[in-house]
Amino acid sequence: MSEPLLDVRDLRVSFRTRTGVVTAVDGISFTVGPGDVVGLVGESGSGKSVSMLSVLGLIDNPNCVIEGQALFKGRDLLTMSDDELRAVRGQEIAMIFQDPMTALTPVYTAGWHISEQIRAHEKVSKKAALARAVQLLDAVGIPNAADRVNSYPHEFSGGMRQRVVIAMALSCNPSLLIADEPTTALDVTIQAQILELLKSLQSEFGSSIVLITHDMGVVSQMSDRVMVMYGGRLAEAGPRREVMRNPLHPYTWGLMASIPPTDGTRVARLAAIPGAPISPGDPDRDHCLFSARCRFVSDTCRPQPELVEHIPGHFDSCVLPFADRVELRRQAMTPLEVAP
Amino acid sequence: MSEPVVDEGGLLLKARQIAKHFPIRTSQGKQLVQAVDGVSLSVRAGETLGLVGESGCGKSTLGRCLVRLLDPTSGEVIFDGVDITTKSRRELRTLRLGFQMIFQDPYASLNPRRRALATVEEPMLTHSLGTNAEIRARALMLLEQVGFDPSYADRYPHEFSGGQRQRLGIARALAVAPKLLIADEPVSALDVSIQAQVLNLLSDLQRDNDLTYVFIAHDLAVVHHIADRIGVMYLGELVEVGSSTDVYTAPRHPYTEALISAIPVIDAEAEMRERIVLTGDLPSPIDKPAGCAFNPRCHYAQDICRTDKPTLQLLDDGREVACHFPL
Amino acid sequence: MWRFAGKRALAALLVLFAISVLVFLIFFATPGIDPAARIAGRNASQETLTQVRASFGFDRPIWVQYGLMMQHLFINRDLTSFVNRGSQVIPQVMQAIPVTLSLVFGAALIWVVLALIMGVAATAARGTVIDPLILVIGVIGVSLPVFWLGEVVNLVTQSRLHDTVFAWVPQLGYVPLTDGVGPWALHLLFPWLTLAVLYAGIYARVLRSEMVASMNEDYVRMARAKGIGETRVLIRHSLRTSMISIVSLFGLDFGALIGGAALLTEVVFGLQGVGKLTYDSLQNFDLPVILACVLYASFFVVLANFIVDLLYAWLDPRVRHV
Numbered sequence: 001m002s003e004p005l006l007d008v009r010d011l012r013v014s015f016r017t018r019t020g021v022v023t024a025v026d027g028i029s030f031t032v033g034p035g036d037v038v039g040l041v042g043e044s045g046s047g048k049s050v051s052m053l054s055v056l057g058l059i060d061n062p063n064c065v066i067e068g069q070a071l072f073k074g075r076d077l078l079t080m081s082d083d084e085l086r087a088v089r090g091q092e093i094a095m096i097f098q099d100p101m102t103a104l105t106p107v108y109t110a111g112w113h114i115s116e117q118i119r120a121h122e123k124v125s126k127k128a129a130l131a132r133a134v135q136l137l138d139a140v141g142i143p144n145a146a147d148r149v150n151s152y153p154h155e156f157s158g159g160m161r162q163r164v165v166i167a168m169a170l171s172c173n174p175s176l177l178i179a180d181e182p183t184t185a186l187d188v189t190i191q192a193q194i195l196e197l198l199k200s201l202q203s204e205f206g207s208s209i210v211l212i213t214h215d216m217g218v219v220s221q222m223s224d225r226v227m228v229m230y231g232g233r234l235a236e237a238g239p240r241r242e243v244m245r246n247p248l249h250p251y252t253w254g255l256m257a258s259i260p261p262t263d264g265t266r267v268a269r270l271a272a273i274p275g276a277p278i279s280p281g282d283p284d285r286d287h288c289l290f291s292a293r294c295r296f297v298s299d300t301c302r303p304q305p306e307l308v309e310h311i312p313g314h315f316d317s318c319v320l321p322f323a324d325r326v327e328l329r330r331q332a333m334t335p336l337e338v339a340p
Numbered sequence: 341m342s343e344p345v346v347d348e349g350g351l352l353l354k355a356r357q358i359a360k361h362f363p364i365r366t367s368q369g370k371q372l373v374q375a376v377d378g379v380s381l382s383v384r385a386g387e388t389l390g391l392v393g394e395s396g397c398g399k400s401t402l403g404r405c406l407v408r409l410l411d412p413t414s415g416e417v418i419f420d421g422v423d424i425t426t427k428s429r430r431e432l433r434t435l436r437l438g439f440q441m442i443f444q445d446p447y448a449s450l451n452p453r454r455r456a457l458a459t460v461e462e463p464m465l466t467h468s469l470g471t472n473a474e475i476r477a478r479a480l481m482l483l484e485q486v487g488f489d490p491s492y493a494d495r496y497p498h499e500f501s502g503g504q505r506q507r508l509g510i511a512r513a514l515a516v517a518p519k520l521l522i523a524d525e526p527v528s529a530l531d532v533s534i535q536a537q538v539l540n541l542l543s544d545l546q547r548d549n550d551l552t553y554v555f556i557a558h559d560l561a562v563v564h565h566i567a568d569r570i571g572v573m574y575l576g577e578l579v580e581v582g583s584s585t586d587v588y589t590a591p592r593h594p595y596t597e598a599l600i601s602a603i604p605v606i607d608a609e610a611e612m613r614e615r616i617v618l619t620g621d622l623p624s625p626i627d628k629p630a631g632c633a634f635n636p637r638c639h640y641a642q643d644i645c646r647t648d649k650p651t652l653q654l655l656d657d658g659r660e661v662a663c664h665f666p667l
Numbered sequence: 668m669w670r671f672a673g674k675r676a677l678a679a680l681l682v683l684f685a686i687s688v689l690v691f692l693i694f695f696a697t698p699g700i701d702p703a704a705r706i707a708g709r710n711a712s713q714e715t716l717t718q719v720r721a722s723f724g725f726d727r728p729i730w731v732q733y734g735l736m737m738q739h740l741f742i743n744r745d746l747t748s749f750v751n752r753g754s755q756v757i758p759q760v761m762q763a764i765p766v767t768l769s770l771v772f773g774a775a776l777i778w779v780v781l782a783l784i785m786g787v788a789a790t791a792a793r794g795t796v797i798d799p800l801i802l803v804i805g806v807i808g809v810s811l812p813v814f815w816l817g818e819v820v821n822l823v824t825q826s827r828l829h830d831t832v833f834a835w836v837p838q839l840g841y842v843p844l845t846d847g848v849g850p851w852a853l854h855l856l857f858p859w860l861t862l863a864v865l866y867a868g869i870y871a872r873v874l875r876s877e878m879v880a881s882m883n884e885d886y887v888r889m890a891r892a893k894g895i896g897e898t899r900v901l902i903r904h905s906l907r908t909s910m911i912s913i914v915s916l917f918g919l920d921f922g923a924l925i926g927g928a929a930l931l932t933e934v935v936f937g938l939q940g941v942g943k944l945t946y947d948s949l950q951n952f953d954l955p956v957i958l959a960c961v962l963y964a965s966f967f968v969v970l971a972n973f974i975v976d977l978l979y980a981w982l983d984p985r986v987r988h989v
Contacts, residue, residue: 043531043532043533044531056892058888058891058892060882060883060888060891062794082897086894086895086896087894088894089891089892089893089894090892090893090894090895091894094892094893095892097885097888097889097892099885102884102885102886103885103886103889104886104889105886105887105890105903105904105907105908106886106908106983106984106985107907107908107911107982107983107984116893116895116903117893117894117895120893120894120895120896121894152984152985154984154985157621157622158395159621160621165889168893187394187395187558187622188394188558188559188560188599188602188603189394189598189599189602189617189618189622190394190621190622191602191604192601192602192604192617192618193617193618193619195604196617214531214532215532215604216532216606217603217604217605217606218604220604220605220606220607221604221605222604244606244607254533255532255533256606257536258532258533258535258536259532259536259561259606260539260561260562260564260565260566261561261565262561262603262605262606262607263605264564264585264588264589266564266565266584266585267565268543269540269543269544270536270539270540270565271536272533272536272537272539272540273533273536273537274537276501276503276504276534277531277533277534
C-alpha cells in the first residue's frame with residue numbers, strides 16, 4: 001500500500017477550563033491515502049470538527065492542549081513551526097467550512113479572496129492571480145465568471161457562495177481538502193449540486209477529501225471509507241460498503257436507525273437511541289462512552305475498549321462478542337411499536 | 341379538470357386561496373415578495389399533513405398564516421367550521437385554544453428567564469383554565485408526558501439540551517389541550533439521534549391526545565415518515581399533494597421528483613446513481629418566472645409551461661398536481 | 668454609489684433647512700419674549716430698537732422674518748451685533764472657523780492613529796498582560812477632564828518647565844497657517860495632544876473589543892486556513908471589518924467637536940475658535956452671534972454625518988444597496 005497522505009496517530013485534543021479538563025478528542029488514529037474520500041461522521045460533541053481543526057492548527061484557544069502526531073507526507077503537522085504550517089495551509093491542505101454566509105470577509109470581492117490565497121503561496125502578479133480566479137469560478141460552475149469575480153460575498157446566493165469557497169480552496173491544487181459540513185446549511189437540491197461538484201473536482205484533480213458530516217446519507221454517497229466518531233473516539237471505521245451493509249457498533253446501528261427509511265416504507269416509530277450525545281466535559285472516561293445509552297451495556301464495557309479489526313479493514317470498538325453482532329443489530333434496529 | 345373536492349365532514353382545518361405578500365423597498369424600488377401565492381389545502385381531524393419545500397417556498401409563512409401569527413393578504417382559514425381570518429384579536433383569543441404552534445429554534449422560542457414549569461403553566465394562566473393548583477398539576481403531568489423527570493421542573497432553558505428544549509416547547513403547546521398543532525421545522529436543528537426521539541414523541545402524543553398535525557419541514561424523508569399526506573411547495577405554491585407513500589415512491593410533479601432524487605440515501609449498493617440534479621439557484625419569490633414557477637429548472641419544460649401557469653388539479657388516482665404534463 | 672450619495676446629500680440639505688427653521692423659531696417665535704429687545708441688547712436706545720425692528724422685519728409675517736434673517740446671515744452677510752457695538756457677526760465667525768478646524772483636524776488625526784496602534788496592539792497581545800495594560804492607559808485618558816489636563820499641560824510647558832525642557836513651546840494662542848506651517852503646528856501641538864488623549868482612549872477600547880470579537884468569526888478562521896500570515900489576518904481581515912463600526916462613532920464626535928464642543932480646549936489654550944466665540948456670546952447674550960454659531964455648528968455636524976455615511980458605504984459594500 002502506498003504511503004498515506006495523512007497519517008493521524010493517537011490524536012488527543014483537550015481544553016483546560018475553570019471547571020477542569022474537557023476532552024474533545026480522545027486518541028483517534030486513521031490514515032487518508034492519495035485520492036481517498038474519507039467520511040467522518042458524528043453528532044454534536046463527537047469531536048469530528050475539533051480533530052481536523054487541530055491537525056491544521058486552526059484552534060485559536062490558548063488553553064488547548066494537542067497531543068499525538070499528524071503526519072502529512074511524512075512531516076508532523078503538530079510540531080511544525082508557524083511558518084511551515086502556514087505554507088501547508090491553503091497550498092497542500094485546504095479546509096472549507098459549514099456556513100458560506102460567514103466564511104468570506106464581507107468587504108472584499110470574490111476575486112480578491114481567491115487572489116489573496118494564490119498570492120500567499122505563489123509568486124504571481126495581481127493580474128495573473130485574478131485571471132486564474134476567473135478560471136476557477138468558471139470551473140466550479142458560476143455563470144458569468146468574468147463579471148462575478150468582482151462581486152461581493154453578499155451578492156451571491158448560499159450555493160453560489162459555497163462554490164466560491166470551493167474555488168478558493170482548490171486554487172493552489174491542494175492534495176487534501178477537508179470539508180467541514182460543507183452542505184449542511186444548504187437546501188437539499190443545492191446540496192446535491194455541491195456534492196456532485198466536489199466529486200467531479202476530486203476525480204479531476206485527484207485530491208483526497210476528508211468529509212465531516214452528521215449525515216449518513218451524504219457519507220454513503222460520497223466516501224470510500226467511513227469513520228464514525230462518538231465522544232472523541234472512533235466507534236467504527238471501514239470501507240463504506242462494509243460499514244453501511246454490515247455495521248458492527250451499537251452507536252452506528254442507532255445512528256442508522258434514527259434516520260427515517262428512504263426506500264418508501266413507513267414505520268410507526270423509529271428505533272431511536274435513548275439519552276443525549278455525550279458532553280465532552282464528562283471526566284469519567286474509563287468506560288465505553290456510549291454505554292450510558294446502549295441497550296446491551298454490561299460490566300465488560302469498562303475499561304474503555306480499543307478499536308479491534310474483526311474483518312479486514314473494518315474496525316470497531318465494541319466488546320460485544322463478534323458472533324452475536326448480527327442478531328443484536330437486528331434487535332437494535334427494529335423499532336418498538338409502543339414507547340418503552 | 342376539477343377543483344379538489346373533499347368531504348367537508350371530517351375537516352379540522354381548511355385553507356382557501358391563502359396569499360401573503362410582503363411589500364419591500366429594494367434598489368429597484370418598491371417590490372412585492374410573494375411568499376405565499378394562492379394556497380388551498382385541508383386537514384382532516386387526526387391526520388398529519390406534511391408541508392415540504394426548500395428555502396423561499398413559503399411553507400413557514402403559510403404555517404404562520406394558518407394560525408394567524410401573520411395575517412394573510414387574502415384568503416380564508418376555516419378552523420373547525422369557524423372562519424378565523426375575519427375574527428378580531430379579542431375573538432381570536434379563545435379560538436386560539438384550539439390550535440398551537442411549535443417552532444424550529446427551541447432556544448429562541450423559550451423565555452430564558454422562566455423556569456420549565458412556569459413556561460408550561462403560562463398559557464393556562466393566561467386563559468384562566470383552572471385554579472392555580474389545577475394548573476400546576478396539569479403542567480407537571482405534561483412535563484412527564486414529554487419525558488421529563490419531575491426534578492426538571494425548576495430548571496431554566498439554558499440548562500436544557502436542544503432536544504430537551506424542544507420537548508419543553510411541545511409541552512407548552514399542549515398545555516391548553518389544542519386539537520391542532522402546527523410544527524414549524526421542529527427537528528431541523530437537532531442531532532439525528534435526538535431527532536428520532538422527538539419524532540417518536542410526536543407520534544406517541546398524537547395517538548394519546550387525539551391530535552392533528554401540520555408538520556412543516558425541508559427534509560422529505562422526515563416528512564414522509566411522520567405525515568399521512570404530503571404537500572410539496574415551490575415558490576409560494578402547492579405543486580403536489582397526495583398520500584405520503586404515493587408522493588414519495590411515485591412523484592408526479594417534476595420538482596417533487598428532483599427533490600426526492602436529491603436526498604442522499606444510505607444505499608449500500610449505489611455508486612453515483614442516475615440522479616436528477618437541478619441546475620441553477622432557487623429563484624427569488626420577488627421575481628417569479630412567468631408561467632409555471634418551476635419552468636426555468638424543469639427538465640420537461642415545454643413552450644406552454646413558460647406562458648401558462650398550471651393550477652392544482654385532481655388526477656384520477658387522488659393526487660393533486662400543478663403541472664401541464666404530470667409525470 | 669452615486670445614487671446613494673445623491674440621496675444622502677438631499678437628506679442632509681433637508682435636515683439643514685429644518686434645523687434653521689427650528690432654531691429661528693426658538694429664538695424669535697417664543698411667546699412672551701421681544702426678539703428686538705434681545706438683539707438690541709440691554710440698555711438699548713429707542714432708535715436702536717426701531718432700527719432692529721426694521722432690519723429684521725419684526726412687524727411682518729413670520730416667514731418674512733425668517734427670510735430676512737437668512738438673507739442677513741448668508742446673502743448680505745451683514746448681520747450686526749448690537750451688543751458688541753455694531754460689530755459684524757459673520758466675519759467674526761469666519762475668523763473663528765479655521766482655528767477650530769485646525770484644532771479638531773489635527774487632534775482627530777492624532778487620536779485615530781493612536782487608537783489604531785493601541786487597538787491593534789491590544790488585540791494582537793490579547794491574553795497577555797499587555798492587553799489590559801493598554802486598556803488601562805486608555806481609561807486613564809478618558810478619565811482626565813480636558814480642562815484640567817490642559818491647565819496642567821500649560822502649567823508644565825508655559826511656566827514650570829518653560830525655561831528648560833519646554834523652551835520651544837510658544838505662547839498660548841493661534842497662528843494662522845498662512846504664517847507658516849511650522850509656527851501653526853507648534854502652537855497647536857499641545858492642544859492637539861490634550862484633546863486627542865481623551866478620544867484615543869475611548870476609540871482604542873471600542874476598536875479592541877470589535878477586533879477581538881471578529882477574531883472568533885468564521886471569516887478569520889477561513890483566512891487562516893488559507894495560509895495567510897497572522898499579521899495580514901489581523902490588519903486586512905479583522906481591522907478592516909472592525910473599522911466600520913468605528914466610523915459612525917467618529918462621525919458623531921468629529922462633527923460635534925467642529926461644531927464647538929472643543930470649547931474647553933479652546934478656552935484653556937487661548938484659541939479664538941468657534942467654541943470660544945459661542946461661549947463669549949452666551950456670556951453677553953449676543954443673540955445674532957449665538958444664532959450664527961448654532962447654525963454653523965449644525966451645518967458641520969450634518970456635513971460630518973454626510974461624509975461618514977459616504978465613508979460607511981465605501982468601507983462596507985453591503986450598505987451600498989440600501
